[in-house]
Structures are given as structure tokens and as C-alpha cells.
Amino acid sequence: MTDNAQEIFPIVDDEGHVIGKTTRGHAHDGSKLLHPVVHLHLFNSRGELFLQRRPDWKDIQPGKWDTACGGHVDYGESVDKALRREVSEELGITDYSPQPLDRYVFESRREKELVWAFATVYDGTVRPNAQELNGGRFWSKAEIESNLGHEVFTPNFESEYHRLLAPCPLFEGQP
Numbered sequence: 260m261t262d263n264a265q266e267i268f269p270i271v272d273d274e275g276h277v278i279g280k281t282t283r284g285h286a287h288d289g290s291k292l293l294h295p296v297v298h299l300h301l302f303n304s305r306g307e308l309f310l311q312r313r314p315d316w317k318d319i320q321p322g323k324w325d326t327a328c329g330g331h332v333d334y335g336e337s338v339d340k341a342l343r344r345e346v347s348e349e350l351g352i353t354d355y356s357p358q359p360l361d362r363y364v365f366e367s368r369r370e371k372e373l374v375w376a377f378a379t380v381y382d383g384t385v386r387p388n389a390q391e392l393n394g395g396r397f398w399s400k401a402e403i404e405s406n407l408g409h410e411v412f413t414p415n416f417e418s419e420y421h422r423l424l425a426p427c428p429l430f431e432g433q434p
Contacts, residue, residue, distance in 0.1 A: 262318045267334040268294040271373050273364060280334045287318055291371040293364065294331065297342040298419065299357060300378040301327035301350070301385070302429040307397035309385055311349065313413070314393045319369065320413040324406075327385075327395065329415075338375045350395075351386030355379045360423050365415050374415075376423060400430045 264284030269277045270292050279292075286294045301309040309327040313320055330345030332338060346352050357377035365372045387395045404425075407417055424430070 262316075264318075266331075268331055269334045271295050273373065275338070275362070275373055275375075277334075283318075283331070287370050289369050291366065293371050293373055295338065295341075295373045295375065296329060296331050297338060297345055298326045298374055298376045299328040299342060299346055300360070300376065300424060300427075300429075301352075301355075302378065302380045303397055304380055304382050305397075306430050307399050308403065308424065308430065309350075309395055309397050310403075310412075310416070311387060311395040312393040314391075319367075320415075322393070323413045323416075324398075324411055325413045325416045326419065332375075342375070342377060349388055349391045351388065352381060352383065354383070355381050360427075363422070365418065367414060372415075374419070376419060378427065378429060380429060400425075 262283060264282060266283040267280055268283060268286050270279035270281055271294065272278055275295060281292050286292050310324045311327055313323050313325050315321045328346045328349045330341065332341040342357060357379050360376040360378050362375050365374050
């Protein structure tokens with residue numbers, strides 16, 4: 260299995276306004292065309308954070324642990340619709356209330372993304388899609404922190420962890 264290099268993504272400015280379009284392949288080939296993505300951080304009421312394991316066939320960061328749900332916004336799709344679509348496709352969840360955390364630009368050596376980050380508390384069944392993910396599980400804050408910097412997680416997750424999640428009161432069941 261591989262990602263569809265011909266999938267169409269919007270190109271956006273720093274505020275998220277669509278200014279063009281490109282293919283997934285071109286967005287990920289080092290062009291650094293800014294394209295929008297959504298992230299959902301899924302906590303349970305015990306304060307643990309669900310992480311997905313990226314499949315080995317992914318074109319970016321294969322085999323690493325990452326945000327519970329992360330995906331691209333399709334051309335012509337809103338951020339809210341993209342979030343709902345991705346969470347349903349990847350985790351099999353439809354009944355949750357996402358809370359916005361931040362919007363920021365993340366840049367790696369291959370790409371540049373406008374990330375729309377959300378969080379929610381969810382105690383229902385999580386059903387990782389075997390065609391989208393290589394499984395997933397809940398992690399404690401201590402377990403995540405002991406694995407930071409050891410190439411267990413994607414660089415984007417580690418950056419977002421320090422920026423948004425480490426101080427988050429949802430960890431360890433805090434109010």
C-alpha cells in the first residue's frame with residue numbers, strides 16, 4: 260500500500276486562506292508548499308493520551324508513533340469536515356467534542372504544514388483502521404516523556420507535545 264501521490268491538497272497562506280492547489284506528491288517533495296492538516300489529541304478520563312503507530316508504507320515518518328489522528332485537508336474541504344472525516348476513517352469515532360488547541364506552521368525538511376490542533380476526552384472504543392494505521396494505544400505522560408528524543412515518535416508529535424500537550428491539564432486526569 261502507498262499514499263496517493265496524485266491526491267489534491269489546497270495550498271494556503273499562514274491564516275489558512277486557500278491560494279492554490281497541488282498534489283500530495285509535490286507537497287511532500289521538498290517544495291515546502293504550505294498545506295493544511297488536522298490533528299486530534301485523544302485523551303481518556305484517566306489522563307492518558309492515545310497515539311497511533313504509523314504504517315511502514317507511509318511516505319512521511321513510517322513506523323513512528325504519532326498524534327491519535329492526523330490528516331490532510333482535501334481541496335475544497337473545511338477544517339471541521341476534514342477533522343470529522345479523518346477521525347472517523349482512522350479511529351472509528353464519530354461522537355466526540357473537539358476543542359481547538361492551536362493553529363501553527365510546522366516545517367520539516369520535506370514539507371511545510373499549517374496544523375490545526377484539537378483535543379478531546381473520549382472513553383469509548385477506539386478502533387484503529389488497519390488500512391490507515393499500524394495500531395494504537397493509550398500512553399501515560401510519564402511513558403511518553405521517557406521515550407522523547409529516542410526516535411520513537413514523529414518530530415511533529417514531539418514538537419506538538421512540548422508546545423501544547425505537556426502543560427495540558429487533561430494529562431493524568433487533571434481537570
